[in-house]
Amino acid sequence: MDTLALTGGKALLPDGTVETADVLVDREGGTIAAVGGDIDGVNEATETIDTTGCVVIPGLVNAHTHVSMTLLRGYADDTPLETWLREEIWPVEAALTPDDIEIGAELGAVEMIRSGTTTFADMYFSEDRVASVVDRAGMRALLGHGAVTIGKDEAAARADIEESVTVAAELDGAADGRIRTAVMPHSLTTVGERYLREAVEGAADIDVPIHLHANETVDEVDPIVEERGIRPMEYAEGIGALAEGNFFAHGVHLDATEIDLLAESGTSIVHCPASNMKLASGMAPVQDLLDVGVTVALGTDGAASNNDLDLFDEMRDAAMVGKIAAGDAAAVPAESVLRMATAAGADALGLPGGRIAEGEAADLAVVDLDAPHLTPAHDVISHLVYAVRGSDVRDTICNGRVLMRDRELTTLDPDRVMERASAAAADLIARAEGDT
Ligand SMILES: N[C@@H](CCSC[C@H]1O[C@@H](n2cnc3c(=O)[nH]cnc32)[C@H](O)[C@@H]1O)C(=O)O
Numbered sequence: 001m002d003t004l005a006l007t008g009g010k011a012l013l014p015d016g017t018v019e020t021a022d023v024l025v026d027r028e029g030g031t032i033a034a035v036g037g038d039i040d041g042v043n044e045a046t047e048t049i050d051t052t053g054c055v056v057i058p059g060l061v062n063a064h065t066h067v068s069m070t071l072l073r074g075y076a077d078d079t080p081l082e083t084w085l086r087e088e089i090w091p092v093e094a095a096l097t098p099d100d101i102e103i104g105a106e107l108g109a110v111e112m113i114r115s116g117t118t119t120f121a122d123m124y125f126s127e128d129r130v131a132s133v134v135d136r137a138g139m140r141a142l143l144g145h146g147a148v149t150i151g152k153d154e155a156a157a158r159a160d161i162e163e164s165v166t167v168a169a170e171l172d173g174a175a176d177g178r179i180r181t182a183v184m185p186h187s188l189t190t191v192g193e194r195y196l197r198e199a200v201e202g203a204a205d206i207d208v209p210i211h212l213h214a215n216e217t218v219d220e221v222d223p224i225v226e227e228r229g230i231r232p233m234e235y236a237e238g239i240g241a242l243a244e245g246n247f248f249a250h251g252v253h254l255d256a257t258e259i260d261l262l263a264e265s266g267t268s269i270v271h272c273p274a275s276n277m278k279l280a281s282g283m284a285p286v287q288d289l290l291d292v293g294v295t296v297a298l299g300t301d302g303a304a305s306n307n308d309l310d311l312f313d314e315m316r317d318a319a320m321v322g323k324i325a326a327g328d329a330a331a332v333p334a335e336s337v338l339r340m341a342t343a344a345g346a347d348a349l350g351l352p353g354g355r356i357a358e359g360e361a362a363d364l365a366v367v368d369l370d371a372p373h374l375t376p377a378h379d380v381i382s383h384l385v386y387a388v389r390g391s392d393v394r395d396t397i398c399n400g401r402v403l404m405r406d407r408e409l410t411t412l413d414p415d416r417v418m419e420r421a422s423a424a425a426a427d428l429i430a431r432a433e434g435d436t
């Protein structure tokens with residue numbers, strides 16, 4: 001067997017404990033062959049990574065982003081969601097080319113691999129270009145074309161929804177099966193009811209989930225309540241959008257009935273704490289969701305509302321804002337947050353990964369604990385959420401393949417990617433501002 005052995009360090013196990021353990025990876029199958037002490041085959045491994053002084057964790061799952069928005073990082077800050085989207089972001093996005101999307105996705109991939117993220121869910125356009133980056137980068141992803149129908153005539157609206165379904169059908173299974181897809185109507189307010197219904201039907205036809213933005217701001221909830229006399233999740237239920245396998249971003253303004261609807265239907269929520277704070281959207285009731293068994297994953301949202309794609313940052317933010325929201329320092333504890341960024345992320349997306357156990361996908365990150373800000377090591381779980389930074393990740397492995405070894409990327413060239421991204425971003429802004 002062609003194997004990779006991670007030896008001498010600790011590992012974060014699915015029960016939420018950190019134990020001294022080696023991890024043996026079957027590189028051909030892309031899976032974990034064994035975990036523990038004294039594993040057969042470790043000494044004969046084809047390749048070995050010494051993890052002494054490190055903890056091996058599941059590769060992190062960024063369950064909601066718009067990866068190519070890395071090109072807009074820091075371009076439009078300190079503005080509320082509605083104005084931010086309509087006046088700042090959408091005009092620039094109108095000038096984005098497929099080449100921009102590809103280079104933005106490469107930049108995002110470099111950033112994610114360097115900070116231990118192996119898997120992400122992306123809602124954007126020109127997703128075929130994002131798919132080619134995922135393929136080259138060696139990552140795992142769930143991709144979808146974000147469709148908006150508000151402000152469009154019927155033909156254009158229908159075409160955008162149809163594109164979302166077509167893209168999902170075409171890209172599903174790409175990159176040797178590491179890419180899966182979803183139909184992605186942008187949100188319950190930017191897509192009209194009949195088009196939402198078409199998206200739900202289209203997704204069912206090709207057997208992929210639905211992903212959308214839901215209950216992100218009060219301004220998004222109120223119009224639905226005023227117009228229909230029901231809460232957004234009741235509206236979503238009526239449309240048939242609440243179902244096992246579907247996953248919604250944000251879920252900030254949810255009442256108790258809506259939380260129950262999510263739990264009963266098996267619909268997951270992707271919590272995006274940094275974006276929610278930066279756009280002053282509000283505080284998601286994360287502990288309440290966890291209490292009733294809703295699968296809560298973690299996402300960065302786009303780099304323009306975060307402003308990075310580092311899930312360690314996001315974990316810390318989730319723990320912090322979860323406590324404030326609940327008015328209880330015991331709420332959203334470190335072990336819950338770690339689960340959100342790993343196993344729950346994989347579950348929400350319906351993708352492999354998220355657990356270090358025999359037979360699971362070999363999606364892993366090696367975190368170097370030998371640093372002043374991680375000393376003393378009373379509690380590695382606490383450190384992973386409250387003190388580790390993305391830059392503490394030393395090695396990243398996805399599907400059994402090493403994507404970063406000793407902080408050197410093996411599939412992408414960061415210097416070249418950054419240079420091209422800076423040039424593309426400057427060009428994009430010049431074009432967008434020249435047009436207005
Ligand atoms: N086909 C659509 C694009 C939708 S992609 C997804 C969209 O979500 C936007 N977006 C990014 N962050 C957020 C957020 O927090 N809430 C809502 N939308 C967001 C992003 O800028 C992008 O326009 C069109 O033609 O405009």
Ligand SMILES: [Zn+2]
Pocket residue numbers: 064065066213249301302
């Ligand atoms: Zn978003």
